Amino acid sequence: xxxxxxxxxxxxxxxxxxxxxxxxxxxxxxxxxxxxxxxxxxxxxxxxxxxxxxxxxxxxxxxxxxxxxxxxxxxxxxxxxxxxxxxxxxxxxxxxxxxxxxxxxxxxxx
Amino acid sequence: xxxxxxxxxxxxxxxxxxxxxxxxxxxxxxxxxxxxxxxxxxxxxxxxxxxxxxxxxxxxxxxxxxxxxxxxxxxxxxxxxxxxxxxxxxxxxxxxxxxxxxxxxxxxxxxxxxxxxxxxxxxxxxxxxxxxxxxxxxxxxxxxxxxxxxxxxxxxxxxxxxxxxxxxxxxxxxxxxxxxxxxxxxxxxxxxxxxxxxxxxxxxxxxxxxxxxxxxxxxxxxxxxxxxxxxxxxxxxxxxxxxxxxxxxxxxxxxxxxxxxxxxxxxxxxxxxxxxxxxxxxxxxxxxxxxxxxxxxxxxxxxxxxxxxxxxxxxxxxxxxxxxxxxxxxxxxxxxxxxxxxxxxxxxxx
Numbered sequence: 001x002x003x004x005x006x007x008x009x010x011x012x013x014x015x016x017x018x019x020x021x022x023x024x025x026x027x028x029x030x031x032x033x034x035x036x037x038x039x040x041x042x043x044x045x046x047x048x049x050x051x052x053x054x055x056x057x058x059x060x061x062x063x064x065x066x067x068x069x070x071x072x073x074x075x076x077x078x079x080x081x082x083x084x085x086x087x088x089x090x091x092x093x094x095x096x097x098x099x100x101x102x103x104x105x106x107x108x109x110x
Numbered sequence: 111x112x113x114x115x116x117x118x119x120x121x122x123x124x125x126x127x128x129x130x131x132x133x134x135x136x137x138x139x140x141x142x143x144x145x146x147x148x149x150x151x152x153x154x155x156x157x158x159x160x161x162x163x164x165x166x167x168x169x170x171x172x173x174x175x176x177x178x179x180x181x182x183x184x185x186x187x188x189x190x191x192x193x194x195x196x197x198x199x200x201x202x203x204x205x206x207x208x209x210x211x212x213x214x215x216x217x218x219x220x221x222x223x224x225x226x227x228x229x230x231x232x233x234x235x236x237x238x239x240x241x242x243x244x245x246x247x248x249x250x251x252x253x254x255x256x257x258x259x260x261x262x263x264x265x266x267x268x269x270x271x272x273x274x275x276x277x278x279x280x281x282x283x284x285x286x287x288x289x290x291x292x293x294x295x296x297x298x299x300x301x302x303x304x305x306x307x308x309x310x311x312x313x314x315x316x317x318x319x320x321x322x323x324x325x326x327x328x329x330x331x332x333x334x335x336x337x338x339x340x341x342x343x344x345x346x347x348x349x350x351x352x353x354x355x356x357x358x359x360x361x362x363x364x365x366x367x368x369x370x371x372x373x374x375x376x377x378x379x380x381x382x383x384x385x386x387x388x389x390x391x392x393x394x395x396x397x398x399x400x401x402x403x404x405x406x407x408x409x410x411x412x413x414x415x416x417x418x419x420x421x422x423x424x425x426x427x428x429x430x431x432x433x434x435x436x437x438x439x440x441x442x443x444x445x446x447x448x449x450x451x452x453x454x455x456x457x458x459x460x
Contacts, residue, residue: 011376043330070319073326073334075279 154437245295275338305347322370325352351457356446378445386452389459
């Protein structure tokens with residue numbers, strides 16, 4: 001069955017440089033540095049990436065960072081908590097706009 | 111759960127395992143690992159010097175772990191005899207090994223286990239003796255309850271598997287209730303002074319992933335294990351060794367059944383690390399099978415690949431010169447020892 005997303009494509013991510021090498025090289029160098037140990041540990045960064053992956057709903061990123069967080073020693077509970085952080089922010093982002101709705105209701109109501 | 115052997119599973123045959131390792135992936139051949147070694151001038155792979163004698167006292171175990179490369183379990187009856195142990199003692203007496211690493215199965219289930227440990231200690235009071243204790247054996251039967259005391263008396267170094275600091279992950283790999291029993295056993299070992307600062311009694315834990323993924327970085331995971339086990343259970347230990355699962359026996363069966371084989375092998379191959387390759391444990395270790403035959407490592411032992419030194423394939427024929435000069439047998443399962451930070455019975459190698 002043909003689909004827009006093919007799991008096999010994930011391993012070809014590094015080949016995007018075939019069409020534009022200098023920009024790809026800069027991106028991957030930056031990417032590598034972002035995920036290195038720093039003020040945040042590589043493990044913390046991987047959990048953030050997992051949460052963001054769910055927010056942007058990228059299936060490649062979800063596959064990649066599910067494996068990566070497990071390879072950083074995280075367990076299912078920690079991973080699910082990270083996804084709930086993403087969900088809370090997404091849900092909260094909708095709900096906080098309710099204040100605008102409430103303001104408008106008040107504005108146009110007697 | 112029965113062992114693969116008791117199930118008469120096709121993968122209980124080492125020939126079938128090797129065949130999978132040599133032909134199950136596109137673009138992958140039987141000498142793929144050897145080709146990687148050739149690129150870095152490490153082929154044929156040679157020993158450095160023989161420092162460790164890793165002795166498999168038998169395949170019998172009180173647990174049936176899902177990833178076990180030995181296919182060990184209560185239904186396995188292969189056990190080393192006192193005669194073979196006597197032959198091992200001759201090597202300890204007359205040669206330069208500095209570490210005896212006792213493994214299994216559960217080595218303590220061998221009825222001659224205590225006799226053997228006492229005999230090694232009486233030959234050499236300084237030699238390092240490691241016992242790969244699965245922890246639950248200590249609680250499995252009253253006759254094992256005094257093992258912590260026995261270990262302490264003979265200054266045994268303990269290496270124990272604990273796949274994670276939570277019950278779910280540990281039990282999913284090692285069986286229901288294993289985590290709780292392991293925690294109880296660790297407390298008994300701590301009470302005896304094991305893993306406690308200043309006692310000199312070494313208790314190391316061994317982590318291996320509960321699935322088709324690579325282990326976490328050793329130092330970071332060790333810190334996490336230490337914090338979690340201390341905070342929640344008041345347990346202390348010395349070091350955490352992270353080990354990569356090698357694609358043989360039950361773990362190979364899992365990889366094939368779950369359709370993770372190809373992806374896992376690709377990951378191991380892509381993560382080939384030349385530094386880890388030069389530090390593989392088979393370069394300073396000889397593995398002794400329950401029946402006395404000699405192998406490059408415990409994995410080659412399970413694949414029934416005896417050492418290439420024809421005049422020294424059994425412990426009774428130990429010829430250190432031949433063994434030191436032999437070519438180590440490498441096959442594609444070896445990618446497990448050279449991926450990322452490397453893997454050995456003592457943890458990472460790079």
